[in-house]
Structures are given as C-alpha cells and as structure tokens.
Amino acid sequence: MSKQQFQHTARKRFGQNFLHDLGIISRIVASINPQPEDNLVEIGPGKGAITELLLAECPRLHVVELDRDLVPFLLASFSTFPEFHLHQADALKFDFSALASPEKPLRVVGNLPYNISTPLIFHLLKLGSQIKDMHFMLQKEVVERMSATPGTKEYGKLSVMTQYHCQVEQLFNVPPECFVPRPKVESAIIRLQPYSRPPLEALNVKTLEQIVNSAFQQRRKTLRNALKQWCTDKDLETLGIDSSARAENISIEGFVKIANHCSNGDSPAR
Structure with missing residues (x-):
C-alpha cells in the first residue's frame, strides 16, 4: 500500500498530528544526525515521515506505536529493512531499558503527543546512562518550561528536574501549518543529553x-x-x-x- 493510497484519520485521543513539511522533517533528522551504528528508537512514528529518513541513515531502528491501525501500514512501508522492529505498545508503559545495553545506549526520537509528553519524559529520565540523547518535538510551551532559567515565569518543577538530569538545548520552532490536522499550538524541537553523572549530584x-x-x-x-x-x-x-x-x-x-x-x-x- 502506497502512502497515497493509505487513508488514516488522525485520532484526537492519541493526540495525533502528522508532520508533512519535508523541509522541517529534513531539518529534524539533520539535528539528530543518525549514524549506521546507532541504537535508535522512535516513539510515535505515525505515518513514517521521520522514520523514512532515519532508516536511510540508520538501518537498525525500533519504533513504538500505540495506534494498531497504523501498524500494518508501517510494516508494509519498511519491510525491506530487515532490522526495522515495530513494537505496538503504549510508550508510557514500554520497557525501553530492554532495548539498551552498556555498549549501545539508546538514542530516542519522537513527535510526542502533547497529552503524554511530560510523564513520558520523566519515564525516560529514570533510565539515566541507558540513554545517549533524546530529540523530541513538543508543544513550544513545554520546551520553554524545560529550558527555563530561575527568575522566569516558565521556570518550575519540569525545568529543575529536566536540567538536573540532562543538558537541555532548544533547537528550533515548528509552526502549526507543518501538520495535518493543524494543531492550535506552536511546536518546538528540543535536544536532551543525559549526564553520565549530574554536575550537581543529589544524595537521594x-x-x-x-x-x-x-x-x-x-x-x-x-x-x-x-x-x-x-x-x-x-x-x-x-x-x-x-x-x-x-x-x-x-x-x-x-x-x-x-x-x-x-x-x-x-x-x-x-
């Protein structure tokens, strides 16, 4: 089934907004800079817009997709890649540590639904050194909170705990017109690089x-x-x-x- 033939209505309960702007997609993948030897996992591949470019550079890829209706399309689209592994699962409950190893920490990528972004990031932060880096597309407001500095209205629990665990870098914004359906909010790309040991280490x-x-x-x-x-x-x-x-x-x-x-x-x- 070709992408032109495949029809799928975005589901509000899954927070689906499909990225279609090729310039933005290319810019995201360039920021990730996937390498052939990477242990890469994509959360929420959707219709595979980013997946396709990731596989072109890194033929071994795990994807975690909640929507069962997208699974047959994704499997058919990327069946020529023998190391493409699809996990039909809820990312909030998925055991990402099972995909990592000391020699191959995970590189995590995702266009995250706004309704699960914060709990999912906290879920992933618990993995510590099992993750090399994370690149996420999130609601711009969430990205601003994650990267906020003391003394600003955006600074809060998410800022402190994310920056305690990671080096945080806000990369660029993504306007609503880059998606179908068009969301009511602006998005942004963020890079998180977990510290092997936090610069300021809490005893507990x-x-x-x-x-x-x-x-x-x-x-x-x-x-x-x-x-x-x-x-x-x-x-x-x-x-x-x-x-x-x-x-x-x-x-x-x-x-x-x-x-x-x-x-x-x-x-x-x-």
Missing part, C-alpha cells in the same frame, strides 16, 4: 523530586512556608538560601543543597 533523587514538588505546588508561597515540613529558616540560612524567596528564584544548585541537607538527616522530622 527522590528527596530532590519531593522537595522541588513541594516548593512549586503553591508558587506564591515563600520557601519558609512551602518547605516547612522539610527544613527551618535556620537550615535555609545555613545553606545560604533566603527563606523569604519563592521557588522560581531558587537555582538547581540551591534545590540540590536543600535535598542533600534533608537526605543527611538534618531536617526536622516529618
């Missing part, structure tokens, strides 16, 4: 997550109030952190300091 990442979550749950609260179950004014003062500041003004280094202080057992009992 779970504690860091909990503290960051507490700090940003009510953004208007000062740290004194937002983190009172974790630490006192004196604790924050000892760490060189202003207890009257709000979460959006605290650097990643500051959050790591607080988390490590708590992980050492120096915080009040909760």
Whole structure:
C-alpha cells in the first residue's frame, strides 16, 4: 500500500498530528544526525515521515506505536529493512531499558503527543546512562518550561528536574501549518543529553523530586512556608538560601543543597 493510497484519520485521543513539511522533517533528522551504528528508537512514528529518513541513515531502528491501525501500514512501508522492529505498545508503559545495553545506549526520537509528553519524559529520565540523547518535538510551551532559567515565569518543577538530569538545548520552532490536522499550538524541537553523572549530584533523587514538588505546588508561597515540613529558616540560612524567596528564584544548585541537607538527616522530622 502506497502512502497515497493509505487513508488514516488522525485520532484526537492519541493526540495525533502528522508532520508533512519535508523541509522541517529534513531539518529534524539533520539535528539528530543518525549514524549506521546507532541504537535508535522512535516513539510515535505515525505515518513514517521521520522514520523514512532515519532508516536511510540508520538501518537498525525500533519504533513504538500505540495506534494498531497504523501498524500494518508501517510494516508494509519498511519491510525491506530487515532490522526495522515495530513494537505496538503504549510508550508510557514500554520497557525501553530492554532495548539498551552498556555498549549501545539508546538514542530516542519522537513527535510526542502533547497529552503524554511530560510523564513520558520523566519515564525516560529514570533510565539515566541507558540513554545517549533524546530529540523530541513538543508543544513550544513545554520546551520553554524545560529550558527555563530561575527568575522566569516558565521556570518550575519540569525545568529543575529536566536540567538536573540532562543538558537541555532548544533547537528550533515548528509552526502549526507543518501538520495535518493543524494543531492550535506552536511546536518546538528540543535536544536532551543525559549526564553520565549530574554536575550537581543529589544524595537521594527522590528527596530532590519531593522537595522541588513541594516548593512549586503553591508558587506564591515563600520557601519558609512551602518547605516547612522539610527544613527551618535556620537550615535555609545555613545553606545560604533566603527563606523569604519563592521557588522560581531558587537555582538547581540551591534545590540540590536543600535535598542533600534533608537526605543527611538534618531536617526536622516529618
């Protein structure tokens, strides 16, 4: 079945918006720069627009697609590639670690549905060194939050935790007219490169997550109030952190300091 013959209506429940702009597709693949020896996995290949160019450079490719109706088309389209492996699965539940090895960490690519982008990225961040890099197309607003710096309205839990785990680089924007159906929001491409060891290492990442979550749950609260179950004014003062500041003004280094202080057992009992 040719692409011209294949008819598939985008499904809203899967968050499907199919990329069709060849210039943008080529630019995305050039940014990824796939190599023949890569251990590459694409999330949500859709109708295979990016898949086709990835396979041209890297003939061994895993794709994870949730929509059963797209599976026969994808298998038929790329049947000439013996190392094309299709996994019909929910990416949020898929075991990506099964595809990785110490010698071959994963390179992950995806045009992610807006409704699952944040939980999926957190799911992948847990894999750490099993991932070499990730290139995603996301809602521009999400990309801006991931790459935001302290003191900006976009800076939040997603910014802190993504930048704790990865080097983050916003590459370029993708306008709505590049998709069918046309989304109501602008998209952007982001590159995430997980650190083999974070520059600022938390003693307990779970504690860091909990503290960051507490700090940003009510953004208007000062740290004194937002983190009172974790630490006192004196604790924050000892760490060189202003207890009257709000979460959006605290650097990643500051959050790591607080988390490590708590992980050492120096915080009040909760």
